Each structure stands twice: as C-alpha cells, then as structure tokens.
Amino acid sequence: MPASDPAPTLKSRLQSVWSLLRPMPLSIDRRERWRVVLTAALGVALAATLARWWPPAAGLPWLMAPLGASAVLVFALPASPLAQPWAVIGGNTVAAWVGLACVHGLPGPWPWVAAAAVAGAIAAMLALRCLHPPGGAVALLTVVGRINEPTFALDPVALDSVLLVLAGALLNPLGGRRYPHPQGVSAPATGPVRAWDFDDEDLQRVLARHNQIVDLPRDDLRELLAGAEQQALQRRMGALRCSDAMTPAPITVSHGTPLDEAWALLQRSAVKALPVVDRFGHVLGIVTRADFLRASDLDTLGPAGLGQRLRRLITPTPGMHSGKPEVVGQIMTRQVRVTSADRPLADLLPLFSHAGHHHLPVLGPDRRLVGILTQTDVVAALARLGG
Incomplete structure (x- = not known):
C-alpha cells in the first residue's frame, strides 16, 4: 500500500498561515517614500488650512477624519482609480448622503443602521463609478456620530474632498507623479515596441474574466505586463547573444556590383537581403528585392509589366552613359x-516580431560585418532554447 502523507505539524501549519499573512515588501525606493510622506503632509496641511475659511454648521467638524485615509490614496497611490478626483469627491459625498439618509430614515438598532450605511455607500459608489474606500468611513462616521445636519455632505465632506484633490493636483506633479491620472488606455508611445502583442480589448476581456476590482489604471497595468514579459524573455534566454544565432559570413556585394549580378545572387542564394560593404568590410548599406522593385518604378506604374521593367533595370546599358541605375x-x-x-538576442525580439525587420547585419568589435541575423535565425535559436 502506498504510504499516506504525514499529518501536518503545528510548525508547518503556522508557516502556512504566516505565508498567507506575511506582507510583501514595497517595491519603492527611499526617494519615493519621502515623496509620499512629504506630499501627504503638505496636502493635508493645505486642505485643512483652507477648510477653516469656510466654517461648517454649528456642531459639525471643520475637518472630517476620513480625509486622512483619502490622503493616503491621493498621495501614495495617485495613479489608482480609487484616488482620482471623481472617486474622492463623489465617493465621500455620496457616502455622506447615504449615511444621512440612514440616520433619518432607519430605526435602530444602531449596529444595523451602521451596516446599512456602509453597504449602501458601497452600492452607490459602485453604481456611480466613484468607489473610494474612505467613503465607507464617511458613511460610518455619519451614523456613529448620529449626524443629522443635511449640510454635512457639503461642508465639511465635499469641501474637504475638493480641497484635498486640488492639493493633490498641485503637489503630485511637483514630485514627478501625474494627477489626475488618465484611466483609459492611451495609444502606445512611439519608440521600441514590446515583445508581445495584445490590444486594449484583449486586456479588457481578461479583466472582465478576473471579475475583481483592479486598483491600477489600464495604462500602468499594460506597462507592467509588458515589462514583466520582457524581463521573463531576458531571463529565459539568459546569455544568448546575436553571435550565437546569426548566419556567419553572409553573402555580400560592393557598391559597384552590377545590378544583374546582385539580382542573380538574390535569386540563386534564396536570401532576402545582401549587405553592401566596402573593401574593409564596413557596411555601406543593404540591397533587397524591395529596392529592385522600387527602382523599377513599381509604385508609380503599377504591377503591370513588372517583369519587363525589372529585366530592363538589371540589363547593363552599353556605352559610357546610362539613364538608369547600373550598380x-x-x-x-x-x-x-x-x-x-x-x-543579447532578447533585446532584438521586438524588432523582428513587431517592427517589420527581416534581417539585421551583425558587426564585430571592429565594426566590420561578421554575420547577418534573420527572422529564420531567431526562430531557430528560440526553438533550440525551447528544446
């Protein structure tokens, strides 16, 4: 009979519980920590100072306590959907109205009134797309304090929230953080493309299947996913270099190679590009079938008669003068x-997968041509790596 697994010991159980409860280290440096602390201090001080200029109704606080929780979001997580202006202002204000409605409209016992206020605030914030965690505290504060003054939702709640948002919009950019942070996925910036391919609809479908609130804007989420994928590629490919995958000693031509010879090399060798080098092996350019087609006026004359025009192009012109390219x-x-x-080969994967490159000349330490890297070479290297 197969041996049964031994019963878990108390130590192993405690370790399992600790692994679930242990907080992960924050992936921010000291500078970012100081930015959060200082901007939060200045932001709350600014909001509190301005709030005292508009005294609320008698008996109401001029500064609501949940504003401290809102400040954590606005200054520590300025890109979070939960920290955006509509979430802060709308969430706190709507929660205050819900709390006031529960105080006026629901009989005791008060624990159930408090529960109804928090639940109602969450439901209202979800419906209005202004989910803001401190809003739950605002609703609870309204019930526990038995606040029944209707102006409470406007002053101090809405007023304090507006002042905090203005402070965030002023101080976060000074610390290098955008606020408000756009929540939609903007078009990718120009520059190197990444080594994978997904669009905004793909991301939205995955988030819908996840079916949980993600406390991260879509553009930052895309950046993180793409960066993680690139990091994983580099880790998997390790020390694989271009020299490990390239085709060494590629077929080359010179600046003065006749067009008919170059075309014959392209046809006979089944290569798509010929590096053009000088007598020292330095790359002067590259010639491809596309260059021959362009020189045959394909773009202006259309595909009709292409073969005839191509033969005319590569046929040497007798005599000393020519009205067409000869070399x-x-x-x-x-x-x-x-x-x-x-x-590292991983650095070049986006060029082949997205940027439309089919071949890259490879240079040695002396800047001389030592090989050529093609899409086929890259696929073969990845296949060897996977195998």
Whole structure:
C-alpha cells in the first residue's frame, strides 16, 4: 500500500498561515517614500488650512477624519482609480448622503443602521463609478456620530474632498507623479515596441474574466505586463547573444556590383537581403528585392509589366552613359539598422516580431560585418532554447 502523507505539524501549519499573512515588501525606493510622506503632509496641511475659511454648521467638524485615509490614496497611490478626483469627491459625498439618509430614515438598532450605511455607500459608489474606500468611513462616521445636519455632505465632506484633490493636483506633479491620472488606455508611445502583442480589448476581456476590482489604471497595468514579459524573455534566454544565432559570413556585394549580378545572387542564394560593404568590410548599406522593385518604378506604374521593367533595370546599358541605375550603390538602402555580435538576442525580439525587420547585419568589435541575423535565425535559436 502506498504510504499516506504525514499529518501536518503545528510548525508547518503556522508557516502556512504566516505565508498567507506575511506582507510583501514595497517595491519603492527611499526617494519615493519621502515623496509620499512629504506630499501627504503638505496636502493635508493645505486642505485643512483652507477648510477653516469656510466654517461648517454649528456642531459639525471643520475637518472630517476620513480625509486622512483619502490622503493616503491621493498621495501614495495617485495613479489608482480609487484616488482620482471623481472617486474622492463623489465617493465621500455620496457616502455622506447615504449615511444621512440612514440616520433619518432607519430605526435602530444602531449596529444595523451602521451596516446599512456602509453597504449602501458601497452600492452607490459602485453604481456611480466613484468607489473610494474612505467613503465607507464617511458613511460610518455619519451614523456613529448620529449626524443629522443635511449640510454635512457639503461642508465639511465635499469641501474637504475638493480641497484635498486640488492639493493633490498641485503637489503630485511637483514630485514627478501625474494627477489626475488618465484611466483609459492611451495609444502606445512611439519608440521600441514590446515583445508581445495584445490590444486594449484583449486586456479588457481578461479583466472582465478576473471579475475583481483592479486598483491600477489600464495604462500602468499594460506597462507592467509588458515589462514583466520582457524581463521573463531576458531571463529565459539568459546569455544568448546575436553571435550565437546569426548566419556567419553572409553573402555580400560592393557598391559597384552590377545590378544583374546582385539580382542573380538574390535569386540563386534564396536570401532576402545582401549587405553592401566596402573593401574593409564596413557596411555601406543593404540591397533587397524591395529596392529592385522600387527602382523599377513599381509604385508609380503599377504591377503591370513588372517583369519587363525589372529585366530592363538589371540589363547593363552599353556605352559610357546610362539613364538608369547600373550598380548596387545606386539603388541600395543607405540607412541600415545594425547590431553587435555580443548584444543579447532578447533585446532584438521586438524588432523582428513587431517592427517589420527581416534581417539585421551583425558587426564585430571592429565594426566590420561578421554575420547577418534573420527572422529564420531567431526562430531557430528560440526553438533550440525551447528544446
């Protein structure tokens, strides 16, 4: 009979409980910690100072206690959906109205009135898209304090919330943080694309399946996911360099190579690009089938008669003068993106997967051509790595 698993010991149970309860370290540096502390102190001080200029009705506090919880969100989590202006102002104010309604409209016992106020505040904030955790405290404070003054929702609650939001809008940018933070997913900024592909609708579908409130704006969430994927790629690929995947000693041509010879090399060797080098092996450009088609006036004349125009292009013109290109240097692409042999291959995956690159010349330490990296080379390297 197979041996049964031993019963968990008290120590193992305690360790399991501790693993569930143990807080994760905050992934922020000392500078960010000081930013949060200082901006929160200045923000609450500013809001409190301005709030005293508008004294509330007799018997009401001029500064509500839940504002401290709102300040934690506004200054420590300025990108959070729960900390945006509508969430702070709308959430606190709506919760105050719900609390007032419960005080006026519900009989005791008071514990049930308090529970109804908090639950009603949450329901109202969800319906109005202004979920703000301190709003639950506002509703509870209204019931526990048995506040029945209707102006309480406006002064101090709405007033304090507005002043705190204004303080956040002033101080957060000074500390390098956007506030308010746009909550939609904006178009990706121009620059290097990432090594994966998902659009905003994909992200929204996954969040819908998750079916939980995510305390992170969509653009930051996308940045984190993409960065984590890139980090995972680099970890998996380890020390794999371009020199490990490239095709060494590629077929090359010179600036003065006749077009018919270059075209024959492209056809015979089944390669898509020929690096153009000088006599020292330095890259001057690159010539591809697209360069031949462009030189054949495909864009202006259309595809009809392409074969005839291409033959005319690559056929050498007799004599000393010619009205068409005759050598590679006249049709090559001069602006060529290159890479170094010792560069990590993971860095180049976005170029091949998204940016439309099919081949990259690879240079050695002396800046001379030592190989060429193609999409096929990258796929083969990944297959070897996976295997």
